[in-house]
Amino acid sequence: MIARALVSRFGPLVGIAVAILLALAVAVPALNLLVPAGSPLHVPTHVVVLLGKWLAYALLAVSLDLVWGYCGILSLGHGAFFALGGYAMGMYLMRQIGPRGVYGNPVLPDFMVFLNWTELPVTWWGFQSFPYALLMVVLAPGLLALALGWFAFRSRVTGVYLSIITQAMTYALLLAFFRNNMGFGGNNGLTDFKDILGHPIQGPGVRAALFAATALALAAGLLIARFVVTSKLGLVLVAIRDAEARARFLGYRAERYKLFVFTLSAAMAGCAGALYVPQVGIINPSEFSPANSIEAVIWVAVGGRGTLVGAALGAVLVNAAKSWFTGALPDYWLFALGALFIVATVVLPKGVMGLAARLRPRKAPLPPQAPVPAQQPAE
Amino acid sequence: MAAPLTSALLYLDGVSVSFDGFRALNNLSLVLEPGEMRAIIGPNGAGKTTMMDVITGKTRPDTGDVYFQGTHDLRRLDEAAIAELGIGRKFQKPTVFDAHTVEDNLLLALKAPRGVYANLVHHLSGAQARRIDEILETVRLAERRREPAGALSHGQRQWLEIGMLLAQDPALLLVDEPVAGMTDAETAETAELLRRINRTHSVIVVEHDMHFVRELDVKVTVLHEGSVLAEGDLDAVSADERVVEVYLGR
Ligand SMILES: Nc1ncnc2c1ncn2[C@@H]1O[C@H](COP(=O)(O)OP(=O)(O)OP(=O)(O)O)[C@@H](O)[C@H]1O
Ligand SMILES: [Mg+2]
Numbered sequence: 001m002i003a004r005a006l007v008s009r010f011g012p013l014v015g016i017a018v019a020i021l022l023a024l025a026v027a028v029p030a031l032n033l034l035v036p037a038g039s040p041l042h043v044p045t046h047v048v049v050l051l052g053k054w055l056a057y058a059l060l061a062v063s064l065d066l067v068w069g070y071c072g073i074l075s076l077g078h079g080a081f082f083a084l085g086g087y088a089m090g091m092y093l094m095r096q097i098g099p100r101g102v103y104g105n106p107v108l109p110d111f112m113v114f115l116n117w118t119e120l121p122v123t124w125w126g127f128q129s130f131p132y133a134l135l136m137v138v139l140a141p142g143l144l145a146l147a148l149g150w151f152a153f154r155s156r157v158t159g160v161y162l163s164i165i166t167q168a169m170t171y172a173l174l175l176a177f178f179r180n181n182m183g184f185g186g187n188n189g190l191t192d193f194k195d196i197l198g199h200p201i202q203g204p205g206v207r208a209a210l211f212a213a214t215a216l217a218l219a220a221g222l223l224i225a226r227f228v229v230t231s232k233l234g235l236v237l238v239a240i241r242d243a244e245a246r247a248r249f250l251g252y253r254a255e256r257y258k259l260f261v262f263t264l265s266a267a268m269a270g271c272a273g274a275l276y277v278p279q280v281g282i283i284n285p286s287e288f289s290p291a292n293s294i295e296a297v298i299w300v301a302v303g304g305r306g307t308l309v310g311a312a313l314g315a316v317l318v319n320a321a322k323s324w325f326t327g328a329l330p331d332y333w334l335f336a337l338g339a340l341f342i343v344a345t346v347v348l349p350k351g352v353m354g355l356a357a358r359l360r361p362r363k364a365p366l367p368p369q370a371p372v373p374a375q376q377p378a379e
Numbered sequence: 380m381a382a383p384l385t386s387a388l389l390y391l392d393g394v395s396v397s398f399d400g401f402r403a404l405n406n407l408s409l410v411l412e413p414g415e416m417r418a419i420i421g422p423n424g425a426g427k428t429t430m431m432d433v434i435t436g437k438t439r440p441d442t443g444d445v446y447f448q449g450t451h452d453l454r455r456l457d458e459a460a461i462a463e464l465g466i467g468r469k470f471q472k473p474t475v476f477d478a479h480t481v482e483d484n485l486l487l488a489l490k491a492p493r494g495v496y497a498n499l500v501h502h503l504s505g506a507q508a509r510r511i512d513e514i515l516e517t518v519r520l521a522e523r524r525r526e527p528a529g530a531l532s533h534g535q536r537q538w539l540e541i542g543m544l545l546a547q548d549p550a551l552l553l554v555d556e557p558v559a560g561m562t563d564a565e566t567a568e569t570a571e572l573l574r575r576i577n578r579t580h581s582v583i584v585v586e587h588d589m590h591f592v593r594e595l596d597v598k599v600t601v602l603h604e605g606s607v608l609a610e611g612d613l614d615a616v617s618a619d620e621r622v623v624e625v626y627l628g629r
Contacts, residue, residue, distance in 0.1 A: 228499070231498065231499050231500070231501060232486065232487075232498045232499075232501035233495065233498040233499040233501070235479060235483055235486065235487055236487065236498055238476070238478055238479065239476045239479065239487055242476055242477060242478055243474060243476055243477075245437070245458070246470075246474045246475075246476070247476075247487075248457070248458040248459050248462070249435060249437075249458050249462055249467075249468050250462055250487060250488055250493075250543075250547065251459050251462035251463045251493040251547075252459060252487075252493050253459045253493070254459075256494075256495050257495055260495045
């Protein structure tokens, strides 16, 4: 019933995906907490955590697909927005430790005491409050995207130059967060979390709740993204993607549209990072590494650019493959990933979603997908 | 708002544009009165398209004045602002949004607020839907309304772009080679359509097809090497020796 309502408003793909996510948000915690450990139906906690991690990655992929698939902005720095959201959540979790740290300082996290700091830096103020931390999860990446986009889009930086700028951004943040005097824990990052909202973060109840929250956040992300791309604004985004100059001659200020969707996407990526960190128990500067952002691009390409659901699916599939490889053939994962990317772009230009559509031709119109992503300059 | 400098709708005076030393426009002056339709002819490379680029903000002139409605200095405005003022353009190479359906192309062009928020919460009104239906009939694309524009033939893309101009409903239409790739019958229809549009809009048409220009039956400006070579009705300029030499007599 819910599924049917979702399908009629948001289309079959997103409708079904959201219905599945809602079901997972209930079923996985239930099978983890309520079914006894011996039963074949029991979902062990480590699996819950693994799935939760994948869904957080899926939300990152959806956010990236929103800008890349629909507006042609190939961000090679989306991992930075993810990491900033993760740091905001990590800072809240650090302050939750309170006097239980090694040094027992009621306010300062251990690494600050270790550095002989006596006062909490301004950047850490307010993070004892969960709502404030949530606000920062969205604001920190959102404002960074707004500032970067404002300069880049106004100067009409596009294509590969824009990609390079975003890559440089995440690299610069990687270097900055490595520095101890930035006050974000240096290369160790933030870890040894104890509680979230007063509940022990390692407890099975919290694990299950975090999974459910991530599934719901991914569902919400899909619905928001779908709402945006099916609005008239979504038509403008695709118009800008395929023929930016033409859109301008119709009176659309391409830079404002790009700024809107880039900022929205960054905030969404921040939420993904914030859900990821309490599940993996650590956030450190390596999350800013350019390779992470590039991996996210591969998820989207594998799943199918410009399909939203495909991006989420791609993230889950590639990470499932990664888990298997790092267990069975750890040395070959990067080769496999590279091969996957090549196969996806050469053989499956529309990714797994394109393959599914080809195997089972239906009348359901897929979102507009341009044959060539290159800009056609209006003459 | 400052008092209009001129009663002309469009006023170009002494406009020059150079590309790497090559003068594409050379001291070009042209005045279009409100409600007028003007045909521009001239050999390849005469600067016809470059003139449209200057008017629509794509190319900045090195020197010269460009005024719209006597008060708007087009040199200071960007493409989107000029479009919002009411100058619409059909490109020489038909440029439509290939991934979008025919009707979505028209919806994007339809006169409506261009802001981000307005488009996020946009709902198609009954009047807008009817207008799109009307235009689809006019440009003969009603049957193909739900097909992607990328699937259209060259001639149909021309028509779609003309339809987008109709949807945009600008005060001034700049139409660059509208009948290239059309059959004779389609060409005649396009001339008829432009004459109809001209009842309520000002138009500048660039075209090489002399039959078409004759059917428009309007004042003609001949461009050559970036400036005006001759101006007048078609018979008068056709009789001009210099025009025959550089263009018609080819
Ligand atoms: N962006 C540019 N950079 C360099 N040269 C240009 C540019 N745009 C136009 N030109 C040159 O300026 C001259 C005028 O070009 P324009 O396109 O305005 O001619 P036209 O009159 O429209 O010709 P046609 O009838 O072939 O369309 C040509 O020689 C062209 O090569
Ligand atoms: Mg031309």
